[in-house]
Amino acid sequence: MISPARPPARRIAALLTGAITLVVAATGCGGGTGAGSGGGKVTSITALDYYTDEPEHTQWGEMLTACGRTAGVKVEQTSVPPASLVPKVLRQASSRTLPDLLMLDNPDLQQIAQTGALTPLDRFSIDSSGFAKGILSAGTYGGKVYGLAPYVSTVALFYNKDMLAKAGVAVPRTWGELKKAAAELTRPGRYGMAVDANATFEGTWQFLPFLWSNGGDExxxxTPQAARALQLWVDLVKSGSMSKSVLNWTQADVHDQFIAGRTAMMVNGPWRIPALNKDKNLRWGVAPIPVPRAGQSPVTPLGGEVWTVPQSSSEARQEKAAQVLACLNNSSNMLTLAKQHFTVPSRTAVAARRAEQVPSMAPFATSVETARSRTSELGVRWPKAATGIYTAIQSALTGEQTPEEALRHAQRFATGN
Structure with missing residues (x-):
């Protein structure tokens, strides 16, 4: 799957900002294409997503087909590479060819909604009850819900059960326990801990649980809270408990290190579980991200894609698209999709059912209840802050700057001061 933590490495914030005027002008008179774009009966609608990989593309195609059948239309699915989606949406908006149903990575929703290209879902009376607060926030702009996610994900701490048992180490729950456990698990050819600290939004994504759980804020x-969170990562690298190569590792690389036995613990997402299950010799477990102090709950970021209904001159096409969107987000389909993609259903009750069925999903389902949308505080200004954060991580872990210096620079970058 295109994991929520695998967004395009560089957001196109500048392009979005420059295109806002053009898009707003165009969306007011936009309209769908295909059967029923006029005043006749709607027999088909179009959908755009970035599910280009298999089996994800086929799985989503089958679900869209099934929900289209429920709504009485054929859904024509188009999938483009993740980095191409938002530029394509902007071009379609300016040429009045937006799809009837649009999937967006949740951090992109506010930027697109700001252009006027999307329709608030309350217009269609879509049921959004039972969704965790943070999940609704991920689909909200200006106080209105524009997108709903059938499922979401976040990160947790994976650990090698045999390595911990042999070293007599308990699963760490606090930062102090994490540092101690990582040190005791480190051996020649093996590090105690691994994260993705690379210079992309993935690096920011992995750092957010440590920043937010310590009271830091984008x-x-x-702030001292943010500096202490970054100091934790610096200490792990300086002590040799974490490889300096984390500066270049992706989440996939971190997973490979864990599978190969070169790290005893890692931060990663539930989409890694199918591959972990394939290794019959690997005994692994998963726990919530360690927190600064005992008794706290981790605050983790929400990943996942939201489905939206673009503006259109055809109310009939919009109604059909909304019916399909509602179908994608019903409890039954949420559970089906979550099983296929190893994610957490967005309705809390369905997530609890999923955790009962698959215990390894329980830490993710629990964390999702208090998880936050990356755009909840800064909205369209999030990409700049995210860039400042991963730049600060790089500077601090290389020793180029102290955490305090690196984060002061990040703050100036994020605010333009």
Whole structure:
């Protein structure tokens, strides 16, 4: 799957900002294409997503087909590479050829909604009850819900059960326990801990649980709370408990290190579980991200894609698209999709059912209840802050700057001061 933590490495914030005027002008008179774009009966609608990989593309195609059948239309699915989706949406908006149903990575929703290209879902009376607060926030702009996610994901701590048992180490729950466990698990050819600290939004994504759980905030990066969170990662690298190569590792690389036995613990997402299950010799477990102090709950970021209904001159096509969107987000289909993609259903009750069925999903389902949308505080200004954060991580882990210096620089970058 295109994991929520695998967004395009560089967002196109500048392109979005420059295109806002053009898009707003165009969307007011936009309209769908295909059967029923006029005043006749709607027999088909179009959908755009970035599910280009298999089996994800086929799985989503089958679900769209099934929900289209329920709504009485054929859904014509188009999938483009993740980095191409938002530029394509902007071009379609300017040429009045937006799809009837549009999938967006949740951090992109506010930027697209700001252009006027999307329709608030309350217009269609779509049921959004039972969704965790953070999940609804991920689909909200200006106080209105524009997108709903059938499922979401976040990150947790994976650990090698045999390595911990042999070293007599308990699963760490706090930062102090994490540092101690990582040190005791480190051996020649093996590190105790691994994260993705690379210079992309993935690096920011992995750092957010540590930043947020310690009271840090992307609205103000140059705080003692933020510096202490970054100092934790610096200490792990300096002590040799974490490889300096984390500066270049992707989440897939971190997973490969764990599978190969070169790290005893890692931060990663539930989409890694199918591959972990294939290794019959690997005994692994998963726990919530360690927190600064005992008794706290981790605050983790929400990943996942939201489905939206673009603006259109055809109310009939919009109604059919909304019916399909509602179908994608019903409890039964949420559970089906979550099983296929190893994610967490967005309705809390369905997530609890999923955790009962698959215990390894329980830490993710629990964390999702208090998880946050990356755009909840800064909205369209999030990409700049995210860039400042991963730049600060790089500077601090290389020793180029102290965590305090790196985060002061990140704050100046994020605010333009």
């Amino acid at each position: 609205r103000r990066l140059d």
